[in-house]
Amino acid sequence: MKHLFLILLFALSLNAKQALASCDGPPDIVGACEELDAADAKLNSAYRNLLKVLDNPPEGMAEHHKQAKKSVVQAQRAWLHFRDLDCSAVFDIADGASRNPLSISCEAEHAVLRAKQLEEMANGLASGL
Numbered sequence: 001m002k003h004l005f006l007i008l009l010f011a012l013s014l015n016a017k018q019a020l021a022s023c024d025g026p027p028d029i030v031g032a033c034e035e036l037d038a039a040d041a042k043l044n045s046a047y048r049n050l051l052k053v054l055d056n057p058p059e060g061m062a063e064h065h066k067q068a069k070k071s072v073v074q075a076q077r078a079w080l081h082f083r084d085l086d087c088s089a090v091f092d093i094a095d096g097a098s099r100n101p102l103s104i105s106c107e108a109e110h111a112v113l114r115a116k117q118l119e120e121m122a123n124g125l126a127s128g129l
Contacts, residue, residue, distance in 0.1 A: 029100050031101075032105045046122070087107050
């Protein structure tokens with residue numbers, strides 16, 4: 001299971017690195033990249049925290065948490081694919097110089113929303129919901 005986690009983190013960071021590779025330039029691109037970097041850090045933290053919560057189930061919930069963790073990993077992979085396609089569409093629709101900042105900001109916006117979802121899942125588990 002640790003290998004899956006590392007692969008997922010690699011996929012998260014790879015996409016961010018691809019975006020950050022083009023982060024030299026005008027202030028709008030640099031600002032979008034800084035936004036993405038912060039959002040990605042928050043997303044990675046929320047994901048690691050959720051997996052940590054799932055790895056420490058309350059008594060009698062071990063099998064349930066094991067299955068939930070598998071589902072979370074699968075959902076995160078699917079979410080990454082969705083985010084990449086969605087932000088690719090934003091890039092393709094945008095025109096000219098606005099393409100890169102819009103695409104990078106798209107990834108950051110998705111990361112912020114997903115981090116919030118993962119945090120809510122972890123909080124729900126921690127409170128026994």
